[in-house]
Structures are given as structure tokens and as C-alpha cells.
Amino acid sequence: MDIQNLRFARRFDGISGSAIREIFKLLAVPGMISFAGGNPAASALPDETCAELAKELLLDKGKILLQYGATEGYAPLRESLVPYLKDRFSFDCAADEILPVTGSTQAMDLLCKALIDPGDKVVVENPTFLGNMQAIRLYQAQLLPVDSDEDGIRVDELEEVFKREHPKMLYVIPTFQNPTGRTLSLERRKKIAALASQYGVIVAEDDPYRDLRYAGDELPSIKSFDTEGWVAFMGSFSKVISPGLRVGFLCANKTLLRKCTIGKQSSDVHTANLNQAIVDAYLRRGLLMPHVKEICQSYAQQMNTMLGLLDKCGGVARYTRPQGGLFIFAELNEGMDAVQLLTKCVDKGVAYVPGTYFYADGGHMNTFRLNFSMPSVENIKIGMEKLNQVFTENA
Amino acid sequence: MDIQNLRFARRFDGISGSAIREIFKLLAVPGMISFAGGNPAASALPDETCAELAKELLLDKGKILLQYGATEGYAPLRESLVPYLKDRFSFDCAADEILPVTGSTQAMDLLCKALIDPGDKVVVENPTFLGNMQAIRLYQAQLLPVDSDEDGIRVDELEEVFKREHPKMLYVIPTFQNPTGRTLSLERRKKIAALASQYGVIVAEDDPYRDLRYAGDELPSIKSFDTEGWVAFMGSFSKVISPGLRVGFLCANKTLLRKCTIGKQSSDVHTANLNQAIVDAYLRRGLLMPHVKEICQSYAQQMNTMLGLLDKCGGVARYTRPQGGLFIFAELNEGMDAVQLLTKCVDKGVAYVPGTYFYADGGHMNTFRLNFSMPSVENIKIGMEKLNQVFTENA
Numbered sequence: 039m040d041i042q043n044l045r046f047a048r049r050f051d052g053i054s055g056s057a058i059r060e061i062f063k064l065l066a067v068p069g070m071i072s073f074a075g076g077n078p079a080a081s082a083l084p085d086e087t088c089a090e091l092a093k094e095l096l097l098d099k100g101k102i103l104l105q106y107g108a109t110e111g112y113a114p115l116r117e118s119l120v121p122y123l124k125d126r127f128s129f130d131c132a133a134d135e136i137l138p139v140t141g142s143t144q145a146m147d148l149l150c151k152a153l154i155d156p157g158d159k160v161v162v163e164n165p166t167f168l169g170n171m172q173a174i175r176l177y178q179a180q181l182l183p184v185d186s187d188e189d190g191i192r193v194d195e196l197e198e199v200f201k202r203e204h205p206k207m208l209y210v211i212p213t214f215q216n217p218t219g220r221t222l223s224l225e226r227r228k229k230i231a232a233l234a235s236q237y238g239v240i241v242a243e244d245d246p247y248r249d250l251r252y253a254g255d256e257l258p259s260i261k262s263f264d265t266e267g268w269v270a271f272m273g274s275f276s277k278v279i280s281p282g283l284r285v286g287f288l289c290a291n292k293t294l295l296r297k298c299t300i301g302k303q304s305s306d307v308h309t310a311n312l313n314q315a316i317v318d319a320y321l322r323r324g325l326l327m328p329h330v331k332e333i334c335q336s337y338a339q340q341m342n343t344m345l346g347l348l349d350k351c352g353g354v355a356r357y358t359r360p361q362g363g364l365f366i367f368a369e370l371n372e373g374m375d376a377v378q379l380l381t382k383c384v385d386k387g388v389a390y391v392p393g394t395y396f397y398a399d400g401g402h403m404n405t406f407r408l409n410f411s412m413p414s415v416e417n418i419k420i421g422m423e424k425l426n427q428v429f430t431e432n433a
Numbered sequence: 434m435d436i437q438n439l440r441f442a443r444r445f446d447g448i449s450g451s452a453i454r455e456i457f458k459l460l461a462v463p464g465m466i467s468f469a470g471g472n473p474a475a476s477a478l479p480d481e482t483c484a485e486l487a488k489e490l491l492l493d494k495g496k497i498l499l500q501y502g503a504t505e506g507y508a509p510l511r512e513s514l515v516p517y518l519k520d521r522f523s524f525d526c527a528a529d530e531i532l533p534v535t536g537s538t539q540a541m542d543l544l545c546k547a548l549i550d551p552g553d554k555v556v557v558e559n560p561t562f563l564g565n566m567q568a569i570r571l572y573q574a575q576l577l578p579v580d581s582d583e584d585g586i587r588v589d590e591l592e593e594v595f596k597r598e599h600p601k602m603l604y605v606i607p608t609f610q611n612p613t614g615r616t617l618s619l620e621r622r623k624k625i626a627a628l629a630s631q632y633g634v635i636v637a638e639d640d641p642y643r644d645l646r647y648a649g650d651e652l653p654s655i656k657s658f659d660t661e662g663w664v665a666f667m668g669s670f671s672k673v674i675s676p677g678l679r680v681g682f683l684c685a686n687k688t689l690l691r692k693c694t695i696g697k698q699s700s701d702v703h704t705a706n707l708n709q710a711i712v713d714a715y716l717r718r719g720l721l722m723p724h725v726k727e728i729c730q731s732y733a734q735q736m737n738t739m740l741g742l743l744d745k746c747g748g749v750a751r752y753t754r755p756q757g758g759l760f761i762f763a764e765l766n767e768g769m770d771a772v773q774l775l776t777k778c779v780d781k782g783v784a785y786v787p788g789t790y791f792y793a794d795g796g797h798m799n800t801f802r803l804n805f806s807m808p809s810v811e812n813i814k815i816g817m818e819k820l821n822q823v824f825t826e827n828a
Contacts, residue, residue: 039633041662041686047550055695077501085495092487092707100480104675106472109454140535140679140701147700151571155442173699176546238434267436280499282706284535291436300450304568305542305700306535311677312487313705 049156049176056172057395064384071421073344073408074389076216076364082333082411083280087325088316095315103311109303111138111287112314118321119287126249127271128258131289137299140309142246142274142286145298146170148305149207149242149270149288150177152297159205161239163191165367165396165405167216170209170244179206183398188358190215190222193229200237207240212260214247214363217396217407221361224257231263239268240294246274246286249330251362252338267291275317277364278330283313334362340410340418341366347422348408352430355404364411367393370404371433377403379432388424444551444571451567452790459779466816468739468803469784471611471759477728477806478675482720483711490710498706504698506533506682507709513716514682521644522666523653526684532694535704537641537669537681540693541565543700544602544637544665544683545572547692554600556634558586560762560791560800562611565604565639574601578793583753585610585617588624595632602635607655609642609758612791612802616756619652626658634663635689641669641681644725646757647733662686670712672759673725678708729757735805735813736761742817743803747825750799759806762788764799766828771801774827783819 058074065072096103110116116133123131139145154160156178162171164183174181182203184195191210199205210230212222222230234241243260261271267290274286288298302308320326344366348357357368370376376392383389393405413421453469460467491498505511511528518526534540549555551573557566559578569576577598579590586605594600605625607617617625629636638655656666665685670678683693697703715721739761743752752763765771771787778784788800808816 039630039661039663041688043633044548044635044686044689046692047546047548049550050547050692050695053695055691056698075501080496080500083496083499085491085499088499088707089488089491089495092491093484096480096484096487100484101475101478102677104478104480104483104677105475106470106671106676140705143699144701151442152445153439153442155444169698169702172695176696176699235434238438240439266434268434276501281501281702282497282499284701284703284705291439293436294439296450297441297445300445300448300567301571303451303454303564304538304571306539306679307564307676308679310535310679310705310708312483313708 049178053172053175056169058168058391061380061389061391065389069387071388071413071417071424073410073413073421074391075409075412077412078277078281079336079411081336084329088280091316091319092312095312095319099315103315107308107311109299109308111136111309112311112318114322115314115318118318122321123289127245128262135289135292135295137288137295137302138309138314139286139288139302140306141276141284142244142272143169143173144305145272145286145288146173146242146244148298148301149240150174150179151301152294153206153240154179159203161196161199161205161208162398163210163215164398165217165393165402166209167211168395171398174209181398186218186220188220190220190226193226193233196230197233200233200239205239207242208234209242209244210260211244213245213257214250214360217365217391217393218367219358219360219363219365221257227257227260228263230260231269234264234268235266241269242272243269244272246277247363249278250334250337250364252334252341254361261289270294278326278333279317279320283316285309285313285317337411340413340415343415343418344408344410344422347419351422351426353433354429364409366408366410368406368408370406370429372404374432375403376406379428382428382432383425386424386428388421444573448567448570451563453563453786456775456784456786460784464782466783466808466812466819468805468808468816469786470804470807472807473672473676474731474806476731479724483675486711486714487707490707490714494710498710502703502706504694504703506531506704507706507713509717510709510713513713517716518684522640523657524666530684530687530690532683532690532697533704533709534681534683534697535701536671536679537639537667538564538568539700540667540681540683541568541637541639543693543696544635545569545574546696547689548601548635549574554598556591556594556600556603557793558605558610559793560612560788560797561604562606563790566793569604576793581613581615583615585615585621588621588628591625592628595628595634600634602637603629604637604639605655606639608640608652609645609755612760612786612788613762614753614755614758614760616652622652622655623658625655626664629659629663630661636664637667638664639667641672642758644673645729645732645759647729647736649756656684665689673721673728674712674715678711680704680708680712732806735808735810738810738813739803739805739817742814746817746821748828749824759804761803761805763801763803765801765824767799769827770798772798774823777823777827778820781819781823783816
């Protein structure tokens, strides 16, 4: 039988892979200045420290690290996450309420695996991280977008949707959101925790950018206001140590976490031990926060340079003013099309991601996302001038 | 709302996690001799080589390895897998027909994600690896067990099932099968490749033990007889380098592989780069086969010791005589119950896995699986004597 007749699973109907990936292919041109990615700067990747740690850990505990590990995770890492979560995210969590995962994308996948049947409803911020929208869509859930403003997702609208639609889950990025860079206000954090337990909705709180704060005061996590276990917290070391190591974690109610753990047995058995042990060493030896402080100095300068130039950029109607993270979200004048203009920008040697991809229902053609962590201050200046030229010509 | 009211996804109905895990908890007693695992021996784990490689690779290419990688995999590894597959598994495969994965369990998961809708039928050997049965069950497929004999899965029965049931997929472990240790004959390999394309069934060929051969001649993979792309090949470095690194690979028809790649974007974005680079170094520098040769010498001795003692073990009616791999499968006299007897054995300080767990429909209570790679020759002698005592008393 011709393999072309092969029928794929229905979960792939309408799924074509990440649109951003196609943009990334355009960026292979030498000299291209990319504001499109969401990657840490090369200078922020601690290659020498990781080299020393990897060698030391493998010589010291190689017979354990190279052997099969528990699906539940590398025990020392689970233990060292407890005080880290208390200190950085303001919530108490026992070691056995934490599941190390292969990047926090896996946490999203496991939550969906545990909870979502086809047709179930999942509320997402509008706009939000498109990678996790795809993860949710692959479980054949119906996405319910709820608009956000300067203070994050609108909780008045959220309550109505909870009441009317009985969703299974809310996916939310509370701090320096992707793509907007916005931070959810304290009041709304409290309100979301309360709504979750009032309406029986699991909140998937995704907080990978929190440590990258360049201004303003820290806010406690939504999870810190959760008294009944409805908030599942997803963390990541991709933005503060290394995305290539693929280590994140999920904290959740024990019954839910057990389902996720069984799901993980069949996903990848366990997260690679060496990678977990490197992150554990960062936490246990106090290497993380000094490293984060160093990164933040540089990222703050990059963000402020970009914000200053956006002020003077032709065609730009408005943009967010984040206090941290990796992204700024901007709007062009009404009628301008960020998808069409991307081609002209790429021809000039600069790239961004059109905002439409981050909206569950598309539209918003005049929006775009800028990343400031990858390009140097010098390249931010050059790249913003290129954007200014294209946008001014087409305003 | 009380979190106890949380409703989980239907895919978890009837799924309680691996039964083997519960047995492993019994084994934490000091001095326990375990024939229950499927782990490499501690002495087979190359901690010093991996320590040196990890350091060297991170110092040399750390800025690449610690950054996000492509979902499609680390390009050098995909390239070095091409000659490895040709040499070891006798099939031609281009680099872009190979997807590195986070352990070959992920390959199974991604194939199911790409292909299986609830109610679809998947044929499995009877008995087979229970981890992957769970993976398939989580996609709500119907398992169709087909018996195996000394030459592996019975192809006469298989053809009837293909004809009658129109299954979506066949899952098969052709070499030193888990749990039986049996190897599929050359004729049956050819026949399965032919049946797959005749009836339009994807064959998931899982071949992690092939390099652990202690006697007899190598056979080409089923994939090597596949002319139309119906065979998807899953490989692993867990048994020959390290399970803790979590590196395997999937080779498949490009259209199918693309669906698996999109599925992987939402599973874990990509397999950790450092881990892929360590495996790449093993292949590229010719470190793998000398290491395998060393392991095999020791495992052969362990297997032969165990086989010799099984000959004299009370209560044992028959057992397989593998030419490699990690497992021997045995049958007690009719009426003896390997689940009940396990408790007595554990009390005496020795453990195995009852065979019933490997049968899709259970039963076969008098069967059990023995692993010989983890225990030393000395402990195999002691452990087999303990089994002999318990079985003789209860025969």
C-alpha cells in the first residue's frame, strides 16, 4: 500500500507546526539582526561553569547519574527546589509535590495529558505563547482567549468565562508575559487563585521569566495564594541557566502530580540525571542568583536601549514597557500589516515575530513582538534604525 | 471546590502506573539480589569517559550546546547516525529521516501521538515490554496480542490479524526481546516488512539490545527489508552507553517523521544538546563498539552462569536460551504462581518480575523474567540458589 495513504491521528488536523519556525529559517542569512527569538544571549550561557560541574558530577556520581533514574526526578534536585520555591516564588511545597521535567514545555504537555479530553475548554491569555497553544491544541481542547491589558489577563472577563464555559484549565504567564512583557497585578493574582478554587479550574501558572527583573518590585506567585491545590506551577531554568539542558519543574497537588508522573513514564521515563544534577548544583551551591544578577545588568541595558528607540520609531503607535523578561510587544498604526512588512524588514536585515501568531483567533495584524536578549546593544541600535526606515516608508 | 472533585482525562481510565515500579520499591532492602531490573551493570556505565567528553564538549561548543537546539535534533548526531545505522542495522537512511529523541520511549510516544486515535488497534507481541504497552494504552488504543514462539512473533497469526482487524500499528522488539530474550528469525523479518506494506500497517521496530550479542550471527533489521516506508525504526543508547543520558532515535518515512517532529515540539522542544553531543562523540570517535565489546564479555559470562543454574533450578519447567540482551524468560511448573512466590523470594533476598505483567491480557501466572546484567556472577550464583530453594519447596 502506498505510504501516502497513511492516515494520521485527528489531533493533527489543522496543526502545521510552529509559524515562528518558518521565520527562523529566514534568519540563517549572515548579518541578519534578529529580534525574533526568545533565546538567552550567548554571553548569558555559563559554558565554563557547566563544563566544570559536568565533569565533577560525573566523576563523583557518574554511576548514579548515568544509570536509570526515577520518573519522580533526581532526589537532590527536588530537595533543593523546596527552599528555592519558597524564596523566589513565595510558596511552600514539599519535595514530593515537585516533578522535575524535560523543560517546562513538558510540564504543559503532562498537565494536558492528565486533564484534557477532546472538546474540553482551556482559557488562554490573548495574546499568549504560541508553543503552549500548540501543545494544548494537540490535545484537541477548545481554546478560549481572554483579553489582557496593562495589568495582565482581565479577571472580570475571566470570571464570566469560568461561569459560562466551565473550562478545565487556565493557562497564564503572570510575569513579563510572552509575548507582551506585561506582569499580572497583585490583586489579579489573588483573584485568579480564588476563582480557580471557586469554579474548580486548574490554573497552569507558567513563570519562566520572573528572575529576569530589571525594575520594580517582585510579586508573589498565583500559587502562593492557592489554598486548595488548584494552581499547578511550571518553572524553568531555560532562561536563567540554559535552554539546551532542558530542565524545568512542575509543582502540583499530589493526586494531579501522580497522574503527570505516570504520563511522564510513557513520555521519556525520566529527565536526564546529569542535567538535573547540574541545575541542582546551581541551586545548592548558590551559583544561580549571582549568575542571574550578572545577566540582568546586561539585559536591562538592552531593553532600555530598545525602548528608547521605539519612542522614535516611525509607524509605531504604542508598545509595552516591561520591567523585565525578554520581550516588548508593539502595535503599528492601524492598517499596517506586520506580516507583510516582515518580508521587507528581512530584506533589510532585521527580523521580528508578527503578533498575530500569538492570538488564539489570529487577527491583530498590526502587532509584533521584539526580543532584546539576543542582540547586542550595538545591533539593537542598527536593527531599530532598519525597522524605523521600513515602518516610516510604509506608515 | 474540593480538588478531590477534579476529573482526569479518560486516557487514564484503568491506568495505574507500572506494576514493576511497585516491585522495585521492595528492592530497597540492603543485600537484596535483584534479577528484576533491566539496567546496565554499574561497571558498564562509562563515567570517566563521559566526564571527559562532557567537559571537552562544553568548553569547545558550550555556547551552542547550552542554547536552544532544533527539534529535528543535533545536526552532527543525525549525520553520525547515518553510517552507524548502515553498519549496525543494515539500512540506508538520510540524516533528515532521523529524529534524535529523549530515550526511545519518546519515539514510541511520538509514533502514537502521530498515528493513534482512541479505539485504533495496535498489535503487540505476547508477551512484550510493559512500558510501551502503557504508552500505547495512554493513547486509548486497543491492544491486539499475537503469540510468539522461539522464532519471535508468529507471522501466520499476524497476517490473519492484519487482514481481519486492520490495525494501525505493530509494535515489535525483534532482537533479544523484552521479556523473552528471543530473536525474530530472518524469514519472519522479511515477512513482516512485506505484510506491513501489503496491509498498510506501520511497524514500530524497537531494537535497543542488538549490540549486546554473546553468540550466534547478527540479523538485518526489519527496516532493511522495507521498501515503501512502513517500518519506523526506534533505537536507543540506553543499553550500550547510558540510560541516564536519555538519548535514542527514530527513523521513519519523512511525512510521518514530520508529524513526530511537530509532536516533539510540544513534548520537550528538543532533546538536550549536551546529551546528544556525548552520543555523537561516541559514534564519531569510534568509542562505541570497543565499549560494547567490553560490556559483552562480562554480560555473556553472567548470562551463561544464570542459564547453567536454571538447568538445575527446582520448579522450573522451561526457559528461553537467548543469544544476547539482558533477559531470560522462564516458566514454572503448571499451577505454580510467580506473583505469589515473589513475596517468598523477596523475603529470602532475591527478586524477579512475574511474567504476567508482560502479557496484554494478563494470565500466564507461572512465568517470570530474569535479568542477568545487573547482578555480578557471584550474586547470580547466590540468588539462583535462593530461587531454587523457594521454588523447590513450592513445586
